[in-house]
Amino acid sequence: MPTARARRIRWPGKYYLLIAPALLLSAAVVLVPGILTAVAAFTNWNGISLHVKWVGFSNFATIFDDPVFRTAIANNIRWAALFLTIPVALGLGTGLLLLSRPRTRTLYQVLFLIPYVLAPVTNAILWLNIIYDPVSGLWAWLQGHGLVGQVPLGDSHVVLYAVASVDMWHFWGFLMVVYLAALRQTPQDQVEAAKVDGASTFGVFRHIYLPNIMPTLLLMFVMEAIFSFLSFDYIHLMTDGGPANASQVLSTYAYNFAFSEYEFGIAAAVSLIMSFFGLIMGAVYAFLSRRELAS
Numbered sequence: 001m002p003t004a005r006a007r008r009i010r011w012p013g014k015y016y017l018l019i020a021p022a023l024l025l026s027a028a029v030v031l032v033p034g035i036l037t038a039v040a041a042f043t044n045w046n047g048i049s050l051h052v053k054w055v056g057f058s059n060f061a062t063i064f065d066d067p068v069f070r071t072a073i074a075n076n077i078r079w080a081a082l083f084l085t086i087p088v089a090l091g092l093g094t095g096l097l098l099l100s101r102p103r104t105r106t107l108y109q110v111l112f113l114i115p116y117v118l119a120p121v122t123n124a125i126l127w128l129n130i131i132y133d134p135v136s137g138l139w140a141w142l143q144g145h146g147l148v149g150q151v152p153l154g155d156s157h158v159v160l161y162a163v164a165s166v167d168m169w170h171f172w173g174f175l176m177v178v179y180l181a182a183l184r185q186t187p188q189d190q191v192e193a194a195k196v197d198g199a200s201t202f203g204v205f206r207h208i209y210l211p212n213i214m215p216t217l218l219l220m221f222v223m224e225a226i227f228s229f230l231s232f233d234y235i236h237l238m239t240d241g242g243p244a245n246a247s248q249v250l251s252t253y254a255y256n257f258a259f260s261e262y263e264f265g266i267a268a269a270v271s272l273i274m275s276f277f278g279l280i281m282g283a284v285y286a287f288l289s290r291r292e293l294a295s
Helices: 004-010 012-040 058-064 067-083 086-099 105-117 120-131 138-144 159-184 188-196 201-230 233-238 250-259 264-294
Strands: none
Touching: 012 264, 058 264, 067 086, 067 159, 067 201, 067 250, 086 105, 086 159, 086 201, 105 159, 120 138, 120 159, 120 233, 159 201, 159 233, 188 201, 201 264, 233 250, 250 264
8 A cells, every 4th residue: 555655756747637738728829839930930831832842041031131121120129119118107107106096096097907908909990090090180180280290100200109109008007007016015114114214205116116016027028028029919900011111010021921922931930030039038037037036
């Protein structure tokens, strides 16, 4: 008869059995498609035919020689710079303001979170028809009164920022809720002790709140950077990368190759490059997290 110790040794295998469905599902929807995409990046395939030709690094050479690809990377970097500054400042600043408003902050959280829970298609249609419409939108009214110039979606110099402003309007409320939740977890005895010692409002934030919410800030920093290189919906819905590729990013660039030109091999190569940026940010998060724990 097996001893209690032997039974304890065999018991962990049952835990693996319990998580097996989740592992199989993850493998089916993440691992297998990822491997197939990596293989497709080195082939010439139109997505329909059964004929697949191995072309090695030819797809990568094609996109590296394409000036639109360089434009897409530059736009992704600009997009990331915007999302790592403006929404973060708005979300953190609003979270700090609502921290001192316990009676009304729930109402404000709901109001500020509404754009985030709306579908991107809905938000894009609202902005296209109400704000950016060149005939009947708010921008047309301002333009008629000489307050603004050309509709930004038609200006290649500002179109990327015009679309990014819509996405930031949709996203910053989510950051506010996350940051507010992290701020509320800060021990109040530390805050009160700092105030008794004569710390200013900025001093309390700098030495009490900021160290306590740093893990959340790091996580959201990495997630926003990754999301910035995966951005697709608002650009595709509002400009489809135009005008003249001025708002083209890597995701729309890959999408056009896959579903407009039926060059799935090139689209897969672009997707691998996008994944590479995600791996870099994952490594950055692991490094910063380890450094934060060490300190």
